[in-house]
Amino acid sequence: MPRTAIVIGSGIAGLAAAIRLVKKGYVVKVFESNSYPGGKLHSKRVSGFRFDLGPSLFTMPWLVTELFELHGKNPVDYFQYVKKDVICNYFWEDGTFFPAESDKDFFIRRAAATFDENPNKLNRYLKDNKKKYDLTSSIFLENSLHKTKTYFSKKTLKAIANIATMGISKSLDVTNRAYFNSPKLIQLFNRYATYNGSSPYKTPGIMSMIPHLEMEMGTYFPKGGMHSITKSLFQLANEIGVQFYFEESVKEIVVKNKKAIGIKSSKETYFSDYVISNMDIHPTYKKLLPLEKHPDRILRQERSSSALIFYWGIQKVFPELDLHNILFSNDYEDEFNHIFDKKNLYNDPTVYINITCKENKSDAPEGYENWFVMINTPANYGQNWHKLVAKARSNIISKINSILNINIEDYISTEFNLDPVAIEQNTCSYRGALYGAASNSKFAAFLRHPNFSNNIKNLYFCGGSVHPGGGIPLCLLSSKILSDQIPSLSNGK
Ligand SMILES: Cc1cc2nc3c(=O)[nH]c(=O)nc-3n(C[C@H](O)[C@H](O)[C@H](O)COP(=O)(O)OP(=O)(O)OC[C@H]3O[C@@H](n4cnc5c(N)ncnc54)[C@H](O)[C@@H]3O)c2cc1C
Structure with a gap:
C-alpha cells in the first residue's frame, strides 16, 4: 500500500509541503476550500489590468527555486525573477524623497x-x-x-x-x-x-x-508578477503527481488513539498516514479539532495587523513612482497606537503603493498603471468595516494628493478592494491577520505553534500562523522544517 499524506490548504506553504512530501515517497492529496491554489498569493484581472491580490514584496527567491531543483527540474523552465536596483521609494509630506538603493x-x-x-x-x-x-x-x-x-x-x-x-x-x-x-x-x-x-x-x-x-540579500520581482510563484509551484506539483481536491473544505481531522489518521471533508472521509494543516492554526484547533486539547496560551496571542487594499486602474503614468512606494504618515507612533491599541484606523495613514506594470508592462493598458494601494489595519475584531473603509479611502486619497500634488480620484478608472473581513473569508485566516500572531513581545517567537503536534501523532502544521512566521520566505521554511521531521520512504532520497 502506498503511504499517503493529506495537506489541508494550498497556500504557498501547503504547496511547498506537498512538493517536499512527494520527494519523500508519499502519495500527496491537497484539499482546498477555494477553486484555485495559492491562498493569499493570488491575482485578478479586471478591465485590462492584472492585480496581485496579496503579497507584493519578494525576498529569498532561492527558497522557491530549490523546490524545482529537489525534483531534478531546471527552475528557469518554470519560474524567473529579476533583482531590483531600487528597493523602495520613500516620500514624506515636506517633499523629502528617498529612493532606497539595493547597493549598500x-x-x-x-x-x-x-x-x-x-x-x-x-x-x-x-x-x-x-x-x-x-x-x-x-x-x-x-x-x-x-x-x-x-x-x-x-x-x-x-x-x-x-x-x-x-x-x-x-x-x-x-x-x-x-x-x-x-x-x-x-x-x-x-x-x-x-x-x-x-x-x-x-x-x-x-x-x-x-x-x-x-x-544584503536583495528584493526581487517574479516575471509575470507575484502570482507566478503560485502558478509555477502548482505546475510542478501537478507534474510530480500531487492530487488536488478543489472546493473541498476539510471539516475535521480524524484522530484515533491520539494519532491523526485522516480527514473528513465536505464530501467524504479520507484516510492517510500523515495530516498536515496549512490552515491558520487557530481555526485548525477550533474547527477541525474541537474535542482535542488546545494550546490556549498560543491561540490567545495577539493577532498581527491586517490590511485594507484598494486596487485601482489609474489612467496616468507616474515616472516618480517605482514598483514599491511608501508615503509616510506624519505621526508613525500614533498610527501604530491606533492599529494595535485602539484597533481603529488612523486619519493620516502610511500608504503603500505597489505598481507591478513598472516591471511587467502587460499588467496595465498603455498609458495606465495598476495600483495596489494598501494601509495597515488592525485585525478584524468586529469593527464597522463598511464605515472604516469609506473613511480610509478618503484619507488615502488626501495623502496621495498632498504628496504627489495631484487629484488622484480623477484618474481612477477601475476599482475594487479587499478588507480584513474578506481576507478572513477568502483564506480562513483568524481575524484576517496577515501573519498569524503579532511579534509584539520578546517571547513571540517562542509562542508560535511548533510545526508538529505535541499531543497528536502524525499531525503537522505549516504556513504563516505557525513557526517560524508569516510572509512567503518563512512559510516556505515552515514546510521545510516539517518535512524534515517526516521519514523518507524512498531510497537515497
Ligand atoms: C494583502 C497582503 C499583503 C501581503 N504582503 C506580503 C508581502 O509583501 N510579502 C510577503 O512575503 N508576504 C506578504 N503577505 C503575507 C503572505 O501572503 C502570507 O504569509 C502567505 O501567503 C501565507 O501563506 P500560507 O501558506 O500560510 O497560506 P494562506 O495563503 O493563508 O492559504 C491557506 C489556504 O488554506 C485554505 N484552507 C483553509 N482552511 C481550509 C480547510 N478547512 N479546508 C481546505 N482548505 C482550507 C485556504 O482556502 C487557503 O487557500 C501578505 C498578505 C496579504 C493578505
Missing part, C-alpha cells in the same frame, strides 16, 4: 546626505543587523524551536553568548533611536516591523535583522 554603498551615501546622518553610523547599523541575522537565523528561522537538538548546536551557544547585543529587551524603535537622530530615517527603519505585522514600538530590536534580508 549607494544607500549609505545617499541616506547620510538626505537625512543628515553619519555614514559610519549607517554602516555600523547595517553590520550589526547582519550579525543579528547570522547569529539567529538558523535557530529562529531554519530549525524547529521546539526540538531540543536545536539548543545544543554550536550556533545556538554562540547566539546565547551574544544575546545582550541582539536588542531583545528593547523595542525596534528604541534600537533604531540608539543609532540615528533623524526622525525620518528612524521611521524608515521602524517600518520593517510591519513585515511581520507588528508595531515598531513593541516588537523587539532583534527585528532590525529584517532590513538585512532586503538590503
Whole structure:
C-alpha cells in the first residue's frame, strides 16, 4: 500500500509541503476550500489590468527555486525573477524623497546626505543587523524551536553568548533611536516591523535583522508578477503527481488513539498516514479539532495587523513612482497606537503603493498603471468595516494628493478592494491577520505553534500562523522544517 499524506490548504506553504512530501515517497492529496491554489498569493484581472491580490514584496527567491531543483527540474523552465536596483521609494509630506538603493554603498551615501546622518553610523547599523541575522537565523528561522537538538548546536551557544547585543529587551524603535537622530530615517527603519505585522514600538530590536534580508540579500520581482510563484509551484506539483481536491473544505481531522489518521471533508472521509494543516492554526484547533486539547496560551496571542487594499486602474503614468512606494504618515507612533491599541484606523495613514506594470508592462493598458494601494489595519475584531473603509479611502486619497500634488480620484478608472473581513473569508485566516500572531513581545517567537503536534501523532502544521512566521520566505521554511521531521520512504532520497 502506498503511504499517503493529506495537506489541508494550498497556500504557498501547503504547496511547498506537498512538493517536499512527494520527494519523500508519499502519495500527496491537497484539499482546498477555494477553486484555485495559492491562498493569499493570488491575482485578478479586471478591465485590462492584472492585480496581485496579496503579497507584493519578494525576498529569498532561492527558497522557491530549490523546490524545482529537489525534483531534478531546471527552475528557469518554470519560474524567473529579476533583482531590483531600487528597493523602495520613500516620500514624506515636506517633499523629502528617498529612493532606497539595493547597493549598500549607494544607500549609505545617499541616506547620510538626505537625512543628515553619519555614514559610519549607517554602516555600523547595517553590520550589526547582519550579525543579528547570522547569529539567529538558523535557530529562529531554519530549525524547529521546539526540538531540543536545536539548543545544543554550536550556533545556538554562540547566539546565547551574544544575546545582550541582539536588542531583545528593547523595542525596534528604541534600537533604531540608539543609532540615528533623524526622525525620518528612524521611521524608515521602524517600518520593517510591519513585515511581520507588528508595531515598531513593541516588537523587539532583534527585528532590525529584517532590513538585512532586503538590503544584503536583495528584493526581487517574479516575471509575470507575484502570482507566478503560485502558478509555477502548482505546475510542478501537478507534474510530480500531487492530487488536488478543489472546493473541498476539510471539516475535521480524524484522530484515533491520539494519532491523526485522516480527514473528513465536505464530501467524504479520507484516510492517510500523515495530516498536515496549512490552515491558520487557530481555526485548525477550533474547527477541525474541537474535542482535542488546545494550546490556549498560543491561540490567545495577539493577532498581527491586517490590511485594507484598494486596487485601482489609474489612467496616468507616474515616472516618480517605482514598483514599491511608501508615503509616510506624519505621526508613525500614533498610527501604530491606533492599529494595535485602539484597533481603529488612523486619519493620516502610511500608504503603500505597489505598481507591478513598472516591471511587467502587460499588467496595465498603455498609458495606465495598476495600483495596489494598501494601509495597515488592525485585525478584524468586529469593527464597522463598511464605515472604516469609506473613511480610509478618503484619507488615502488626501495623502496621495498632498504628496504627489495631484487629484488622484480623477484618474481612477477601475476599482475594487479587499478588507480584513474578506481576507478572513477568502483564506480562513483568524481575524484576517496577515501573519498569524503579532511579534509584539520578546517571547513571540517562542509562542508560535511548533510545526508538529505535541499531543497528536502524525499531525503537522505549516504556513504563516505557525513557526517560524508569516510572509512567503518563512512559510516556505515552515514546510521545510516539517518535512524534515517526516521519514523518507524512498531510497537515497
Ligand atoms: C494583502 C497582503 C499583503 C501581503 N504582503 C506580503 C508581502 O509583501 N510579502 C510577503 O512575503 N508576504 C506578504 N503577505 C503575507 C503572505 O501572503 C502570507 O504569509 C502567505 O501567503 C501565507 O501563506 P500560507 O501558506 O500560510 O497560506 P494562506 O495563503 O493563508 O492559504 C491557506 C489556504 O488554506 C485554505 N484552507 C483553509 N482552511 C481550509 C480547510 N478547512 N479546508 C481546505 N482548505 C482550507 C485556504 O482556502 C487557503 O487557500 C501578505 C498578505 C496579504 C493578505
